[in-house]
Amino acid sequence: MIRAPRTTTYKLLIAWVLLVTMLVALCANEKFWMHNQLKLIRGTGLLALLFFLLTLLHSPIRQILRKRPTKRQFQLNLRRSLGLVSATAALVHSALALLWYYPAEPWFVPLLDSFSRFGIVAMLTLVPLWITSFPTLNRGLRLRHWAALHSLIYLSAILIAGHALLAPFGSAKWTLLGIGLVVGIRILGHIVTRTRFKPTFAKNRGD
């Protein structure tokens, strides 16, 4: 059984509460908000995207680089941390974007445009993943299909790719490179894993 130390989770939570508090404090400063709102929105969006890519790339890179899984606890914590950073940055990004771009009827108008629709739905898929990435909360929720639920990350990836490609401020070139990188490395990781561990791994799975 894999269990993350509670302290790690708490540290992460505290760090993010502090970060969000800092952003809220900055945005409450009207002058700062007026001059930096677009930079903040784009910055948090980029941060979310970057960490999301790292989250997706973490496992296949590990598969490619290592012959056998080692330091599993550390790796799981690292992946969880990357995912949490990404999801939290995405939450902040969404909140700021809704405040800035959709001051009127933010619950409805964003759904009218494909770009924001993809972003919002991606955010909605990230929320359950974000919540269920805290082991303590999972234990409280008595979740049965944790892994199935977390396969939602692939749907999130498609939606985020769509959001990034449609984003007027995003870089089309880097977005396409990112998509290519994730798809390429994941396929490579899959091939490497199957080649190295196929006989014993399949047997052990009891599949």
Place this chain on the structure above:
Amino acid sequence: MPPQPQKVITQPLSGLIVLIGGSGLLAWVSQSHSLLSLLACGLGAWGALQALPLSRVYPREVRTFLHAIILLPGWTLWLIFHSAPFLEEEQWSGISYNIADRMRLEEIPAIFPHTFYDGIPQTFYVQSNAAQTSVLRIQNHSVEGVSLGQGLFRHTLVASHSQPVSRTLTATLILDGTQHHRTLKRVIPLAHPRWFCSDPQRGIAVTLSEETDEGVLISSTGSHFRFSTGESPSDCLILPESNQILISHRHSPFLWLIDLKTRELKRKVRVGLGQHRLALSPSRDKIALIRNTDTWKIDLLASSKLTRLTTISSPAPADWIVFGQSSSVILFSSKQNQRLYRFEEQEKNWEHTSILLGRPATVMTSDSLGKTVYLATTGFSQNINALNENHFIEDQILGIDTTNLTVKHHLKLPVASRDKLKAALHEPAIYAGSPLGIAVYDKRVLITLPGTNEVWSLSDSLGPPFKRLAFDQDHLRQPVGVTWLGSSTWAITSPSEGTIEIHYPGGPTRVALTKPTASLLDIQIKQRLGEQVFYESTRSGRSCQSCHLHGDSDYSTHNIGDVKILPSTLSILGLAGTSPYLRQGSYKQIHHLMDLLNYTFGGFDIEDPQRGEHLEAFVESRPLPINPNHLGALSAHHQNQIQDGYKVFLKAQCNLCHPPPAFTHLGKLPVTSLFPEFSNPTYFMDTPSLLGIWRSAPYLYDGRSADLKSLLTKHNGANRHGDTQSLTDSEIDTLAYFLETL
């Protein structure tokens, strides 16, 4: 508790397949065309997953079989039947064009525009990382860039015509001595004879082709002679006393005098930049020349020596100009404020009156005595609200008394109204579209209607006897210019075909100014056909030309379905490479605009599935007019002002949405994010390129801002349309100046 490893491996696989396959089935059954409905299907499948513990009940083989059944048919059927509407609904249709445009701009050093127009002065912007010098080389032309700061350069290139070889060419950017190559699309202009200047008494007329820098002299005997006119001829006059043709030029400070007999240049006269149209007084002693630069003026010249007699300041940029009954009365129309002005010299002062037309004059001429001025508009009313009906376009011909500007004659051309459009769809067309040529002689008026391929003949009171000459599709297309060559001979031009047709009582003679179609490049043929689509009337009587006058704006606001918000017409000039298109940025490709023509405007009588492709080729071939104030070398003072302006541009963060070199991020935004006071929060707004902004007033979505300064101050109350509230008054002026130079 985190899951047991066994479950992680087995259950999600079955679950995922049921989820994905079930979503597909549901999506196909429910005909899902949007992301949200697809997600609803996904949720439905999730419910099914919870209800069907597949992995526990069935052996592996059965499960695989069931998975295949669930997985394949749903999505296959959905892909076949519903993926195209889904892509359209989600605005993914044509996304590759938008991405290609964006990637071109991201490739630093980036150049914009990506299109090179042979023989037309053009401005290119080059964005480098932090280069100090930039040289642009295209074909055998090299031009040094003016640095605007922060690695941005402006290159103004006046390239001569060259032989067409291919539809692309390579531009070389030399930045601090390092060469970079970029591929540009190439537009090779074809002859476009438009309006005539004529002398019906002598039976001669001249028409100009601005694109190919040539003129054609035709006569009532059927002879025709082609001659060179100099760069970008804008209008001509036949001077009977001196047997010369006077040519004005859009991008040159010189008027040219060409001998009628030899068609050779006799003399050049310097009058200044911004030359537009010419008019000859009834007594033939004076010539009026419109000059629109940073100031708007009419030069009055003596026709004998072409010396300037006086200059009249105009309250608006003039478009069409004629004399009244004497040399001391001048009438001109203005597209920008849709008025007809009458200037009269009284005790050495020029006093003016004007009337509101409602929509701009698309063509204007006068009778030989200057008593009546005849003009065409796309709507006439002095009560502007009358023009605010849903998609209101009503082509009209007016005969206006030149002494008091009263409307003497009035002809409304039939247009199918929006309300009657559905009923009219299956009936024969009764509309007439877009009058663009008027000729008056011997109490007869000829009108060309390119929308319906017709020429009408009426009396000078715009009444009977009425004759209608309709050209079939295989004959002449979209006639524009028309002139009399005597009492029974007349001629018309077809710019979209590059032909002139002289009509005698016995039958027509045709003069083709371009090579046979077979020798043209494929793209040139498409541009020609696209131009015809542009002018062709839909079944509602409206065409692209109805609002976008020759591709430009009609400087009017229109009700396009919401009477509370009246958007101003955008220009389509220089639109290539700025996907997405339309005011709301709803179309990634220009040819998608055919949806509007087909559904909103009733479509066309004759089906042609390639109309969209042709229209796209034509629109992409229309260049952005260059600012005449910034032709040639700039003084050090002006250059410093522009550099300061660009610094303010960056300080106000305009570049966040209007980044150089295209000065647009090729996207769209909700209108209320910039203008919270906007009445409808559901509107989105395409971010337009700022290039050519000097000629696109009024500004903002509904044209609420008359000039750039008010756009930056009065109409930016929330400070969201650039951080202009942190700028001083002088910085605002500098920024407005910089924008006007783009």
